[in-house]
Amino acid sequence: MSGTQNRHPGVVTKVCEYCGRPLVVAGAGRPRRYCTAACRQRAYRSRAVAAEVRERIELGQLALQLRDNADRLLLLSQGWQPPDGTDPLDALLTETVHLATELAQRGHVLGGYETGHETPIPRSPD
Numbered sequence: 001m002s003g004t005q006n007r008h009p010g011v012v013t014k015v016c017e018y019c020g021r022p023l024v025v026a027g028a029g030r031p032r033r034y035c036t037a038a039c040r041q042r043a044y045r046s047r048a049v050a051a052e053v054r055e056r057i058e059l060g061q062l063a064l065q066l067r068d069n070a071d072r073l074l075l076l077s078q079g080w081q082p083p084d085g086t087d088p089l090d091a092l093l094t095e096t097v098h099l100a101t102e103l104a105q106r107g108h109v110l111g112g113y114e115t116g117h118e119t120p121i122p123r124s125p126d
Helices: 037-077 089-110
Strands: 012-015 022-025
């Protein structure tokens, strides 16, 4: 944000980054960005909400990728072969496990809690 000179020499007028009210910044030190503590708090909350929305969108995209991979794995298990003749099973399984792990980890953090509990892997009877 560029400041403009006002009637007082050496004093730069800026605007609050949240509400747009004018700020007079004079003297040394770090320049103010917000006109009040309330504007500073509102700006912080606004940034936090925006970050959470972005995280939820990314989680939704991960879930869609995971669903697509599950659909492909189902088709492969039923004998479908890709047109190019490659065998994508190993790569697809690795990617699916990676997506599921990332989705689970990020989902716990986004929920505001970390359980510290891992779901046990079922053991096959010997």
